[in-house]
Amino acid sequence: MWGESPSHRLSLRERYRAVAECLVEAHPIPELPAGFVPQGIARLPDSSTVALSLYHDRGRRASILVLVDGESGTHLGSLPLHVNGSPLVGHVGGIAVCRGYLWVASEGRLYRFKSPSAEAAIDGVLSSEMSFAVDSEADCLSSQGDLLWVGEFAHGSRYRTASHHRQNGCAAWAAAYRVDEAGMIDSTATYEVGGRSVLRPELVVFVPDQVQGIAFREDFIAISTSYGPADSRLTVYDSPLTQQPLAVELHSGGTVPGYVLDEQKTVVRMALPAGAEDLEWSGRQLLVGFEGAARRYRSRWSLSGAFIEDRYYVLDPVADALPADGQVRVRIDATDPGWRPAGVRLLPGQSLEVRCQGRITLQKHRLDDYPYVTADGQSGELRSSSGVRGPNGCLLVKIGVKVYAAGADLVIDPETAGEVQLAILENGDPANNDGSFSVELTVRNRN
Numbered sequence: 223m224w225g226e227s228p229s230h231r232l233s234l235r236e237r238y239r240a241v242a243e244c245l246v247e248a249h250p251i252p253e254l255p256a257g258f259v260p261q262g263i264a265r266l267p268d269s270s271t272v273a274l275s276l277y278h279d280r281g282r283r284a285s286i287l288v289l290v291d292g293e294s295g296t297h298l299g300s301l302p303l304h305v306n307g308s309p310l311v312g313h314v315g316g317i318a319v320c321r322g323y324l325w326v327a328s329e330g331r332l333y334r335f336k337s338p339s340a341e342a343a344i345d346g347v348l349s350s351e352m353s354f355a356v357d358s359e360a361d362c363l364s365s366q367g368d369l370l371w372v373g374e375f376a377h378g379s380r381y382r383t384a385s386h387h388r389q390n391g392c393a394a395w396a397a398a399y400r401v402d403e404a405g406m407i408d409s410t411a412t413y414e415v416g417g418r419s420v421l422r423p424e425l426v427v428f429v430p431d432q433v434q435g436i437a438f439r440e441d442f443i444a445i446s447t448s449y450g451p452a453d454s455r456l457t458v459y460d461s462p463l464t465q466q467p468l469a470v471e472l473h474s475g476g477t478v479p480g481y482v483l484d485e486q487k488t489v490v491r492m493a494l495p496a497g498a499e500d501l502e503w504s505g506r507q508l509l510v511g512f513e514g515a516a517r518r519y520r521s522r523w524s525l526s527g528a529f530i531e532d533r534y535y536v537l538d539p540v541a542d543a544l545p546a547d548g549q550v551r552v553r554i555d556a557t558d559p560g561w562r563p564a565g566v567r568l569l570p571g572q573s574l575e576v577r578c579q580g581r582i583t584l585q586k587h588r589l590d591d592y593p594y595v596t597a598d599g600q601s602g603e604l605r606s607s608s609g610v611r612g613p614n615g616c617l618l619v620k621i622g623v624k625v626y627a628a629g630a631d632l633v634i635d636p637e638t639a640g641e642v643q644l645a646i647l648e649n650g651d652p653a654n655n656d657g658s659f660s661v662e663l664t665v666r667n668r669n
């Protein structure tokens with residue numbers, strides 16, 4: 223009943239073909255028979271454990287965090303959530319891991335917890351001593367580097383967001399808060415919204431209504447939208463964050479940079495079973511949980527024809543949107559030391575091979591001036607950064623050599639992603655350049 227059956231698998235394929243085609247794995251969500259309702263999802267820093275947050279349908283018991291072994295699907299344990307010694311009886315709509323802490327978004331606040339270990343889940347509770355008021359109901363949560371993205375649910379007049387969240391035809395926003403190395407929100411500026419003093423976000427993205435989950439990568443933003451027993455929708459957009467931002471006016475009078483999700487820039491769109499909730503990217507995989515199998519909804523939604531899903535999914539939805547291995551050849555005028563776009567966009571999970579052809583002699587060799595370049599460059603040997611983030615999210619590849627010889631090559635395996643730009647460090651010596659110098663870039667998909 224509560225577990226998976228072969229017929230279940232078959233009907234998933236029949237009803238949600240796109241999901242079945244990108245489904246990597248699915249494991250049962252624990253604690254549904256006890257009356258808990260799934261909301262948040264994230265992977266713990268050890269990356270093999272998946273955590274979900276659930277609230278209780280009678281609202282008197284502490285909301286819980288359940289830990290599941292991501293490979294076997296084994297339920298490792300359940301931890302009641304406490305705040306300042308009292309049970310957290312909140313909606314716990316989203317969770318994420320950032321700076322080594324587990325963060326829970328619930329009813330207008332972000333709660334910081336120590337990230338639990340599988341051992342800690344055997345008994346005991348998970349306690350938070352720190353929380354932050356944010357400018358929304360905080361219905362879902364995801365992390366992107368040191369940013370926490372807090373999303374909110376909007377629907378009709380019952381779930382209406384603050385007026386400054388509704389712009390450019392959008393019903394709601396997701397707001398980013400930066401977490402510093404000590405695990406504190408890196409913002410002390412506050413302003414008043416609806417009688418609450420909230421932290422000022424660093425940037426915002428305007429989103430449609432019915433958002434239950436939102437997750438950010440360098441290149442893509444994924445949202446899950448759902449309401450009631452109807453099919454949910456998963457939409458993946460090209461990230462608008464490299465565009466020119468709007469200046470969004472806050473209640474305090476200040477402004478914050480804002481971006482708008484562009485429906486024209488939809489990469490993937492697919493139907494999901496009813497009750498899709500919080501999201502999280504894990505590399506190129508996307509985690510999503512469902513609330514439709516909770517005791518609160520299960521029978522009622524079944525009668526309405528909903529597909530009841532009692533598992534969480536790990537999807538690989540952007541495989542088709544990632545470019546295949548490919549080569550680009552870039553000619554470089556060696557007498558011009560400026561930056562130039564290489565016509566390559568590197569995505570997370572990809573590496574870049576740089577192969578130089580032709581010959582170039584540089585006029586000066588002040589390699590010490592370039593912190594990403596080793597200073598012991600031998601003649602004919604390629605030296606470069608491993609890829610440095612530049613302005614507007616571009617990836618800067620500085621080429622620092624005395625002399626390039628044909629066939630010198632290098633693999634750049636960046637942590638980050640973005641447009642690739644190339645630069646020669648110094649002016650080339652015209653007397654020693656025959657103009658044939660070029661760089662061949664090959665993008666490789668890891669794993």
Ligand SMILES: [Ca+2]
Pocket residue numbers: 261315361434499500
């Ligand atoms: Ca929710």
Ligand SMILES: [Ca+2]
Pocket residue numbers: 262263264316317318363364365500501502
């Ligand atoms: Ca999440």
